[in-house]
Amino acid sequence: MSNGTVNRTDLRQSERFLSLYTPPKIAGEFTGKHIISVEQFDRHDLQILFDATLSIRRRMRQHDRGLLQLTAGRLMATLFYEASTRTDLSFQAAMRHLGGEVVAASNGVQFSSIYKGENLADTVRAVGCYADVIVLRHPNVGSSYEAAYYLDLLREQVIRQPLVISGGDGIGEHPTQALLDIFTIFDCKHRIDGLNITLVGDLRHGRTVHSLAKLIARYEAQDTTLNFVAPDELRMPENVLNYIREQGIAVNETDNLYDVLGETDVIYWTRVQEERFEDPDSYEAIKDRFIMTPAVLAQAKDDVILMHPLPRKHEMGTPADHDALDADPRTVYFKQMENGMFVRMALLAKVLGGLWV
Amino acid sequence: MSNGTVNRTDLRQSERFLSLYTPPKIAGEFTGKHIISVEQFDRHDLQILFDATLSIRRRMRQHDRGLLQLTAGRLMATLFYEASTRTDLSFQAAMRHLGGEVVAASNGVQFSSIYKGENLADTVRAVGCYADVIVLRHPNVGSSYEAAYYLDLLREQVIRQPLVISGGDGIGEHPTQALLDIFTIFDCKHRIDGLNITLVGDLRHGRTVHSLAKLIARYEAQDTTLNFVAPDELRMPENVLNYIREQGIAVNETDNLYDVLGETDVIYWTRVQEERFEDPDSYEAIKDRFIMTPAVLAQAKDDVILMHPLPRKHEMGTPADHDALDADPRTVYFKQMENGMFVRMALLAKVLGGLWV
């Protein structure tokens, strides 16, 4: 039952909580809510979050010391069962900029109680005895649902309600990534409605693109078109496609970027990995079509924005290509990265603190 | 002499300091004292600590911002030579909730100066150059005594007195665990005197149960009975038994829980590990008697409390048993965990800050 590694039994167990536990809808009120799925948000909730994020960014740039009161006296714990430096740092920075405190179990988890075979339910409650909010990163799908379930039980014993925010659960969801992505579109284009948005790369396995597409649907974007550009083997899964179509979003699938590039307002670029292909030749046949370079970007609109979740590798060409792309004002991936911190600040302030904005 | 791992010479050396260095008695005054042994405390000191802990918990629940002044401007370093996520997080959370600052060398130690062969005496003084208090976790018995010895020498060079608090030294002591355990008994039962307290499991090797038993003796509990329930191979060591009896505590040894369960006010459950037995059959013969389940707890008093130091595994049955036990209001192990933070807050505030409560 315990053997020094995350065990398979435990893995299957986490998935059970996807049906056992229903995350609360935001419905206009963030305070005291776990954040574990994009499905908790609707258009109104997203608009509240966008406004809060814009307000926080403005105050940060004015060096407004009042920000340091927003989570003062509150403690966030990062509980990372797999390392993700940038997600970890982004959350930590967000909490600190709000005047809150942080304890980080960024790597320690794997060496310590996990090694001794403790299950997630107990570890998350142990940390919940100390912290007001736990950022959980875990390889098991459903782990953040399981954490939410047990933290709710803990409430009766410790006269407090510690919250969980998902920092990514395996191939499941990474809701704050999707939130920062949609916010960045809104930030650069001042709307989600009426846009032509193109997602490119491995759309089959990419957690990031699934969540972003769903969130655009949750926003009930009007007159928005989603283009999915992928090799045939790596098309967007049917269930995501259906989810989007049900919300009335126009969907367009192709394996050729140039079918849609000229009309695109937003390009979201991700990597196609060779190891996903059963036949190496089929990878060779398509790979060049999935490398973003200055020459490709030259064919896009003047006011397009190029997004990428980072880290990037050869799907954006050589280091020289990177440098050239970075110098193009239409690339916004570092702005997107910075927005991640602002979105997390808004979320933390709202779930911990209430009606401050 | 140095080979990239904690070496045996060094290990034996730490033990020397158990006789070389005598930790100061608290004797009513915590300020400026290292905390490395339960033997520093007497009944009066414990009562002061209980009162301070209750006060801190009350203020935490009232969100009293005044708490953030108690260690403001003071810096704690956690220096963990072996990982212990929950002890580490508990101390970090405690210091942060008091407004103090933390630097954590939670895992780094093993990769860095230790790797280069530096001894404990130098590392602890290096950290003492930056920090006001060091929480030391180290596999060597006596390591916290050695740290206290060298920090006292450092005082002359840096015009400050950095303190050490033990976070556990091998099979030696883990004083703050014992303090949170005895506080939890006091918290739930409002007294230590006159209780029937049952410690169950591997009483031979368990650092936790040794320290708790000794601390009950240090408290000079009146009309208190300690029941030690263990397989014959894993009985409480003679020296601990003698220590307790000398303080006039009634002691009762048995290998059958049901001899004492009906009269017990406090159950302290720990694990019996198969690998401690030379003969697998003798483990098989007794193991079922050392598994706590809802069926066992059903036979205990209505107002019993069930404690456990956590993490727990199969000594509390299946995951379903865990869930059922957690729902019983008589189980207090998560409360005990949370109390650990409050006790550490009280200790930190008192050794660093003086007469604030």
Place this chain on the structure above:
Amino acid sequence: MSNGTVNRTDLRQSERFLSLYTPPKIAGEFTGKHIISVEQFDRHDLQILFDATLSIRRRMRQHDRGLLQLTAGRLMATLFYEASTRTDLSFQAAMRHLGGEVVAASNGVQFSSIYKGENLADTVRAVGCYADVIVLRHPNVGSSYEAAYYLDLLREQVIRQPLVISGGDGIGEHPTQALLDIFTIFDCKHRIDGLNITLVGDLRHGRTVHSLAKLIARYEAQDTTLNFVAPDELRMPENVLNYIREQGIAVNETDNLYDVLGETDVIYWTRVQEERFEDPDSYEAIKDRFIMTPAVLAQAKDDVILMHPLPRKHEMGTPADHDALDADPRTVYFKQMENGMFVRMALLAKVLGGLWV
């Protein structure tokens, strides 16, 4: 191109930035400047830094709460690609004592984005999206130059200028170590001019002694003599010797400590490592002359100071020798260690905050 470890291509690439990027001279104004080389400082800059450090230390000893305002609301990230517990803790403690916030990627880096093959240029900009100042420790020479180069590019995208401070780049520079060393000389001797300073040990490979010697030259010390005591195989490199002589510093090379010990005001002791010698016999022949013991120190001046960058091993004899040396008031290595934190506080406050002292 990426294989889960720091790759050689990347390593060579960092070195290119030594010629591509010229760090800004301090020239009396620290605010907004990267700190990556001792060559940024001249005598006037060092004197400003000494004064600021003395002021900070005085205020720390008076428990002046005003210090907690100096970097309040600013965030430092430590980005350590190789572990160095004491440098990491020293910077973290410095920032905390100034009221600033810290996020630490002390070990995580190696497990996370690096593992995924991200290059330094992208990682440092990702962290720069969150932090005001990055302390970078990296095995590649030139890495801090590369970081400064890309952080300057980032400025246009995030409307902020995150700074980098080098925490050591391979066999290149470790500027804050050199700054704390020269400050400690000034602190103990109240001057750099007119001193007889002796550097002992492996002067060929020692980054520490190269930087300190250069910094004494940058100070344009008057009537100062530098003695370099090293085995013939481990002499100070020609380029460093030339650098120093050009500044008019008297230089004296020998392999015999006793040639200079009697006149020395400052001894800076470092280790000679056996593995640096091709012929074991030549190591055996000289090693005893490079062990500092109480008997050696007995032959030095009454007001000499003995410095060491720590950690120390057998180049300072047995543990008993360590204890005896520590008790001699002329040894200042722990004071030197503590000064490291004060110097880093002064630097952080000045580059982040401007004209506060």
